Amino acid sequence: MSTPVITATLHRRINGWFESEGRALPWREPECGAWGVLVSEIMLQQTPVVRVLPVWTAWMERWPTPRDLAAEPPAEVIRAWGRLGYPRRALRLQAAAAQIAGRHGNMVPDTAPELLALPGVGTYTAAAVACFAFGRPEVVVDTNIRRVHARLVSGRALPEKSLTAAEMDLARDLMPGEPDEACRWNASVMELGALICTARSPRCGQCPVAEVCAWREAGMPEPHYRPTGQAWAGTDRQVRGAIMALLRDAGRVPLGEIPERAAAAGTLGAHRPDSAQFERCVAGLLADGLASRDDEGPEPLLSLPG
Structure with a gap:
């Protein structure tokens, strides 16, 4: 699959598809x-x-x-x-x-190492900003890109559960040599995964490289593992989200009223956190700097920070 002739065909077809079918998103505009x-x-x-x-x-x-x-x-x-x-x-x-x-x-900053030094910026984000904002041909690998590579080249329905060195090597091998084309390739493959080569319902009839897809050639085998989505109902994420929604809307809220008011707002669904879960979630929000606690009055108050 990854011969120079076939790889050049992938570059031409996928980049060409992106030029005509890619979404007009504001962060893609030159200005x-x-x-x-x-x-x-x-x-x-x-x-x-x-x-x-x-x-x-x-x-x-x-x-x-x-x-x-x-x-x-x-x-x-x-x-x-x-x-x-x-x-x-x-x-x-x-x-x-x-x-x-x-x-x-x-x-x-315009280089991946400088971007990586910024708070909250990881390897993917640093590479993506260097590539999409500054035209630097960094190897950009997100879930969509990994899925396209897995199907198109490796013949698998899904990539591995987490990014592997082999997947990074494959992404690097598939990169065009010319910088502008390489940056466009990153965006094109990402868009192909988002719009056509989706996880659950791939639209192979609209794929510009369907006839050279290794997964289709292999008979579209089932995934080698069963994907599991992230749970939400009843989790700490749901409870934290309900508390944050209340704080955004109400500002300062008596701590003891939060479970009842969050339940009334419908953000907890049918779930009612016990005291241990509620206290754990409040402590987590405080530790993350997402909430502040005021114990000066007759009852503790929770609010957004600063």
């Missing part, structure tokens, strides 16, 4: 700038585009530069993050903004 790309990459972690779009748009209008975000009270940053989930990302993004403003002259 967006590196800050907008960084914000999008942080928001898109484990979060679909449809949920990110309105939040990203409002965020960029309100905080068009890192310095603007860095100067904002954390409570406002958390409120603006809304229901994107994993709100620690909001505080890490603000910490990255402060470092960009203070150490990099309010300009997002």
